[in-house]
Amino acid sequence: MSTEKGLNITLKVWRQKNAEAKGQLDTYEMEDVSPNNSFLEMLDILNDDLINKGDSPVAFDHDCREGICGSCSLHINGEPHGPGRRVTTCQLHMREFEDGETIYIEPFRAKAFPIIKDLIVDRSAFDRIQHAGGYVSVNTSGNTQDANAIPIEKENADKAFDAATCIGCGACVAACKNASASLFVSAKVSQFALLPQGQVEAKDRVLNMVKQAEEEGFGPCSNTGACEVECPKGISIENIARMNREFLSASLSK
Amino acid sequence: MSTLDSKIPEGPLKDKWTNHKNNINLVNPANKRNIDVIVVGTGLAGGSATASLAELGYNVKAFCYQDSPRRAHSIAAQGGINAAKNYQGDGDSTYRLFYDTIKGGDYRSREANIYRLAEVSANIIDQCVAQGVPFARDYGGLLDNRSFGGVLVSRTFYAKGQTGQQLLLGAYSAMNRQIAKGKIQMFNRHEMLDVVKVDGKARGIIARNLVTGEITRHSAHAVVIASGGYGNVFFLSTNAMGSNATAAWKIHKKGAYFANPCYTQIHPTCIPVHGTQQSKLTLMSESLRNDGRIWVPAKLEDAKAIREGKLKPTALKEEDRDYYLERRYPSFGNLVPRDVASRAAKERCDAGFGVVDNETKEGVFLDFAAAIQRYGKEQAHIKGIHNPSAEEIKSLGEKVIESKYGNLFDMYMQITAENPYKTPMKIYPAVHYTMGGTWVDYNLMTTVPGLYSIGESNFSDHGANRLGASALMQGLADGYFILPYTIGDYLADDIRTGEISTDSPEFVEAEKEVKDAIDKLVNSNGTKSVDYYHKKLGLIMWNKVGMARTIEGLNEAIKEIAELREEFWNNVRVPGDANEMNQELEKAGRVADFLELGELFARDALERNESCGGHFREEYKTEEGEALRDDKDFAYVSAWEFTGKPSEAILHKEDLIFDNVELKTRSYK
Numbered sequence: 001m002s003t004e005k006g007l008n009i010t011l012k013v014w015r016q017k018n019a020e021a022k023g024q025l026d027t028y029e030m031e032d033v034s035p036n037n038s039f040l041e042m043l044d045i046l047n048d049d050l051i052n053k054g055d056s057p058v059a060f061d062h063d064c065r066e067g068i069c070g071s072c073s074l075h076i077n078g079e080p081h082g083p084g085r086r087v088t089t090c091q092l093h094m095r096e097f098e099d100g101e102t103i104y105i106e107p108f109r110a111k112a113f114p115i116i117k118d119l120i121v122d123r124s125a126f127d128r129i130q131h132a133g134g135y136v137s138v139n140t141s142g143n144t145q146d147a148n149a150i151p152i153e154k155e156n157a158d159k160a161f162d163a164a165t166c167i168g169c170g171a172c173v174a175a176c177k178n179a180s181a182s183l184f185v186s187a188k189v190s191q192f193a194l195l196p197q198g199q200v201e202a203k204d205r206v207l208n209m210v211k212q213a214e215e216e217g218f219g220p221c222s223n224t225g226a227c228e229v230e231c232p233k234g235i236s237i238e239n240i241a242r243m244n245r246e247f248l249s250a251s252l253s254k
Numbered sequence: 255m256s257t258l259d260s261k262i263p264e265g266p267l268k269d270k271w272t273n274h275k276n277n278i279n280l281v282n283p284a285n286k287r288n289i290d291v292i293v294v295g296t297g298l299a300g301g302s303a304t305a306s307l308a309e310l311g312y313n314v315k316a317f318c319y320q321d322s323p324r325r326a327h328s329i330a331a332q333g334g335i336n337a338a339k340n341y342q343g344d345g346d347s348t349y350r351l352f353y354d355t356i357k358g359g360d361y362r363s364r365e366a367n368i369y370r371l372a373e374v375s376a377n378i379i380d381q382c383v384a385q386g387v388p389f390a391r392d393y394g395g396l397l398d399n400r401s402f403g404g405v406l407v408s409r410t411f412y413a414k415g416q417t418g419q420q421l422l423l424g425a426y427s428a429m430n431r432q433i434a435k436g437k438i439q440m441f442n443r444h445e446m447l448d449v450v451k452v453d454g455k456a457r458g459i460i461a462r463n464l465v466t467g468e469i470t471r472h473s474a475h476a477v478v479i480a481s482g483g484y485g486n487v488f489f490l491s492t493n494a495m496g497s498n499a500t501a502a503w504k505i506h507k508k509g510a511y512f513a514n515p516c517y518t519q520i521h522p523t524c525i526p527v528h529g530t531q532q533s534k535l536t537l538m539s540e541s542l543r544n545d546g547r548i549w550v551p552a553k554l555e556d557a558k559a560i561r562e563g564k565l566k567p568t569a570l571k572e573e574d575r576d577y578y579l580e581r582r583y584p585s586f587g588n589l590v591p592r593d594v595a596s597r598a599a600k601e602r603c604d605a606g607f608g609v610v611d612n613e614t615k616e617g618v619f620l621d622f623a624a625a626i627q628r629y630g631k632e633q634a635h636i637k638g639i640h641n642p643s644a645e646e647i648k649s650l651g652e653k654v655i656e657s658k659y660g661n662l663f664d665m666y667m668q669i670t671a672e673n674p675y676k677t678p679m680k681i682y683p684a685v686h687y688t689m690g691g692t693w694v695d696y697n698l699m700t701t702v703p704g705l706y707s708i709g710e711s712n713f714s715d716h717g718a719n720r721l722g723a724s725a726l727m728q729g730l731a732d733g734y735f736i737l738p739y740t741i742g743d744y745l746a747d748d749i750r751t752g753e754i755s756t757d758s759p760e761f762v763e764a765e766k767e768v769k770d771a772i773d774k775l776v777n778s779n780g781t782k783s784v785d786y787y788h789k790k791l792g793l794i795m796w797n798k799v800g801m802a803r804t805i806e807g808l809n810e811a812i813k814e815i816a817e818l819r820e821e822f823w824n825n826v827r828v829p830g831d832a833n834e835m836n837q838e839l840e841k842a843g844r845v846a847d848f849l850e851l852g853e854l855f856a857r858d859a860l861e862r863n864e865s866c867g868g869h870f871r872e873e874y875k876t877e878e879g880e881a882l883r884d885d886k887d888f889a890y891v892s893a894w895e896f897t898g899k900p901s902e903a904i905l906h907k908e909d910l911i912f913d914n915v916e917l918k919t920r921s922y923k
Contacts (some may be wrong), residue, residue: 018834038669044533044785051838053782056829059837061321063494065534067665068419069325084668084878102670117835125441127322131434138307138384140734144375148341148767149381149902151395161388164420170322188442197386 006032007094010102013058015118035095042094059118067091070167074119075106079229080171108174112217123170125216132212133205134188136197150196157174160194163187165233172227178219183227185213186244187235187241193246210247258893258908261695262366267914268295271370275739279746286311290474290743292459294446294501296323298726299709300480301425308432310738315472317441317461319496324426331418332539332682335726337375342399345397348372358404358591359717360867361917367714378412381734385799387424389413402538402722404591410723415539415661446501449477449508450764456705457754460768467833469769471761473754475745476704478728478797479505483688483710487848489792491685492537498844499851502711510700511893513713514690516859516869519720521686522595525669526610526617530608535684536669538662540722544807548609550618552576561611565679565692567619569889578602586922593719593868594922596683600801610680621678626651658768687725689716693893697740704744708732718867730870772832775842780825784841787822799856804872808860812853819849853900864888885917
C-alpha cells in the first residue's frame with residue numbers, strides 16, 4: 001500500500017485567530033502526500049510541519065475519525081465534507097484528489113455557526129434546538145414497561161432509525177443557500193413521529209423545535225435538496241416533508 | 255496489608271443488590287435541591303448518570319471536552335448491547351449472563367458486581383425503548399437479537415452497526431430534557447484538570463475552558479468521573495483522538511487507587527495499520543465474525559506471494575488455507591472471545607503467515623465468500639430459482655451480506671479502497687478498551703470519599719477481558735441504575751452542608767497547581783511536537799506492553815517510558831498561548847498523563863506473574879500456547895496508590911472471593 005506515488009498539492013486554508021479577528025486564506029504547499037492518508041491525516045502532517053517551523057498549527061474539530069461523532073466540519077472545495085458522497089471529512093481519503101491539485105479548506109459557513117478559530121465553528125445552536133423538544137419525557141425508573149410490550153411495525157422502526165442516524169455535523173446547514181437547519185430538525189422530529197413513544201408530545205415537540213431553529217438564525221427551507229446530497233448519513237428530505245405535515249397539523253390544532 | 259473495603263453486601267448473591275437498595279440511606283426530594291453533583295464525561299455512563307441524577311432532583315454540573323455531549327466516544331460503539339431478556343427462548347437468564355461475563359473476564363472480577371450488572375441489564379433495554387431508541391426489530395414488530403463472541407445464546411440488542419450512537423443519543427435526549435429545565439448546567443468544551451479535596455472529601459474540580467483558556471473552579475458535594483478508558487496510551491487505538499485519561503489520572507494522583515492497569519482489550523478485527531503517518535485505527539464490528547471466516551495461507555511461500563501482490567487470496571485453494579480459529583477452537587470457532595482471537599492472529603503473523611504488505615506484515619483475512627454462497631443458495635431456494643447459476647447465487651448472497659453489514663463494508667472500502675464483497679477483508683488486532691481503571695467499591699465510590707468512577711473509567715465489571723456488547727451494558731447500568739441509588743447513601747450526610755465555597759485555600763491551591771503545569775508546558779520552548787512523544791510512547795507500549803509481554807520487555811519499557819517522560823518535559827514544543835483555544839496544549843496535558851500512566855501499566859503487568867484474559871505473559875502459557883492463570887497467587891485486584899511517582903506507587907490487593915462459581919481453565923475448544 002505504501003508504494004503508491006505521493007501527491008503534490010497546494011492548500012488554501014482559512015486562518016482566523018479568534019471570533020473577533022479578521023480571517024484570510026493562507027497558502028501551503030504539501031509534497032509527497034500518500035493517497036492512503038485520510039484528509040485529516042494530511043492536515044496532521046501540515047500541522048506537524050507548522051509546529052516544527054515555529055508557526056501556529058491549523059485548528060479544526062475532529063474526534064472519532066470514524067464518521068460517527070459529527071465533530072469534523074470542513075468545507076472542502078466548496079462542499080461540506082468535500083467531494084465524496086455519504087462521507088464525513090474524517091473518512092475522506094487523499095486518493096480522491098489529483099496530483100497538482102489546489103484544495104480550498106474553509107469552515108462551515110452560516111450565521112448560526114459563528115467561527116471560534118480557523119476552521120472551528122460554534123454549533124451549540126443545534127444543542128439548543130434539541131433542548132426545545134428532542135426527547136421523550138420519561139424518567140429513569142427501572143419500572144417502564146417491558147420493551148416488547150410496545151411492538152413497532154418494522155417499516156416504521158427502520159425509518160425511525162434512518163432518521164435517528166443524523167450525526168449533528170451541520171453539513172445540511174452549510175450546504176443550504178438559506179442556511180436552513182430543516183434536515184437536522186426534521187430528523188429528530190421524524191424519529192419520534194414514527195414511534196408510538198413519541199406521540200404524546202408530538203405537537204409541542206415540532207412547534208418548539210421549529211421555533212427554536214428560527215430564533216437561532218437558521219433560514220427557511222426552499223426545497224432545493226442540497227442538504228440531502230451533502231448529508232454524510234444520507235438523511236432523506238422526506239423527513240422535512242413529514243416535519244412540515246406535523247407542523248401544519250400541530251399549528252391547526254393548537 | 256490491604257486497606258481496601260469493597261463493601262459488598264451480605265446475603266445470597268441474588269439478593270445482595272435488592273437488600274442493599276432497601277438498606278441504604280435516601281435523600282428526601284426537598285433536600286436534593288440543595289445538593290450539587292459534578293459529572294465529568296457525557297458518554298453512556300456520564301450521560302445516563304447526569305440525566306438520572308437531575309431527574310431525581312440534584313443540581314448537576316456536567317463537563318465534556320467535546321463541543322456537545324452527543325459526541326462522546328460511546329457514539330462509535332457498533333455491535334450491540336447485552337441483556338438477559340431471553341426473548342429468543344434460547345436458555346438465557348440473569349445467571350447465565352453473570353456466568354458468561356465472569357468466565358469471559360477470566361475470573362478476575364467481583365461476583366457481586368457482575369451479578370448486579372446482569373440483574374439490571376433487562377431494565378436498560380426497557381428504559382431505552384421507552385426513550386425512543388430505535389433498536390432493530392423483526393417483521394412482527396418485536397426486538398431482534400444477535401450473537402457475540404464467547405457466549406452460546408443470542409442476547410445482543412442492536413441498531414444496525416450503530417448501537418452506541420443510538421444509545422448515546424437516547425441518554426443525550428434525556429439530558430436535554432433536564433438541561434431545558436435548568437437541572438443540568440452543561441459545560442461543553444471544558445476539560446477537567448484536577449479534583450479538589452476539602453477535609454479529605456471530593457468537593458469540586460478545576461477545569462479549563464477550551465475556547466478561552468480560562469481556568470475555572472467548580473464546587474459540588476460529590477464528583478463523578480465518567481471519562482472513559484486509557485487506550486490512547488498506545489497512540490494508535492480505536493479510541494477517539496481526544497479520548498484521554500487525564501481526569502482518571504488526576505484523581506489517582508489525589509488519592510484514588512488505580513486498579514489493574516495492565517488489563518487491556520486488544521480487539522481482533524480492526525483495519526490493519528497502513529503507515530507511520532496513521533492517526534488512528536478503525537474497528538470492524540465483532541458481529542462480522544457471525545458470518546466471516548478468519549484465515550491465513552497454510553504455506554509461508556503463499557503468504558509471501560500474497561504480500562507481494564503476486565497471488566490473489568481468492569485464487570488460493572481451500573486446502574492451502576488455514577482457518578486457524580476453526581482448527582484450534584472447533585466449538586466456538588470464529589466466535590471465540592476477543593483476547594483469544596487476537597492472540598491467535600498474532601501467533602500466525604509472528605510465524606510469518608501475515609498477509610499485509612506493511613512493515614510488520616501484520617494482517618489476516620476475514621472472508622465472507624462462504625457466507626455469500628450459503629445465503630445465496632438459501633435465497634435462491636426461497637425465491638424458487640432451480641439450478642441457479644454461480645453468478646446468481648453470488649449476487650443474491652451479496653445482497654444479504656449488504657443488508658446485514660452494509661455500513662461496515664462501505665467504511666472498509668472508503669479506508670482501504672478494496673472491495674470486501676469481492677476479496678477478503680484484511681484485519682489485525684488493535685487496542686480497543688481498557689478493563690482496568692479507577693478502583694471502586696460496590697457503591698462505585700473510589701478510595702476518596704465523595705469521588706465516584708463509572709463506566710469504562712472504573713475497573714469494576716470485566717475482569718481481565720470484556721465480552722463483546724458488554725461495555726454499553728455496563729456504562730448504562732452504572733449511570734441509569736446503580737450510581738443514582740448508591741450516591742444518595744453518601745449524600746444523605748450532606749443535607750445540611752450548604753453550598754461549597756470555591757474560595758477555600760484548597761481550591762486556590764489546586765487552581766495554582768493547574769496553572770503552573772500549563773505554564774510549564776507553554777514555556778518549555780523545546781524542539782519536538784507533542785505527537786512525536788505520543789507516538790514514541792505508543793510504540794514502546796505496543797511492542798513491549800501489548801499483546802504478549804515478557805519480564806525483559808516490561809523492565810525495558812518501564813525504563814524507557816521514564817526516560818521519555820523526562821525528555822518530554824525538557825524538550826516538548828507547545829506553540830501558542832495558554833489564554834486561547836490551543837489544541838496542542840490540550841494534547842500536551844493528556845500526553846503528560848499518559849507518560850505516567852504507561853509506566854504504572856507496565857509495572858502492573860510485570861507484577862502479575864500469570865496470564866489471564868487480555869494480559870498475556872510469555873512465561874506463563876500452556877504447551878498449546880493458551881493463557882495460564884495462577885489462581886492461588888493472583889486471584890486478586892491490583893490497586894495502586896500514588897505516592898509521588900509511578901515508580902513508587904504502592905500495591906494494595908483486594909482478594910477476589912468466588913462463592914458461586916468454580917474457577918476453571920477457560921476453554922473454548
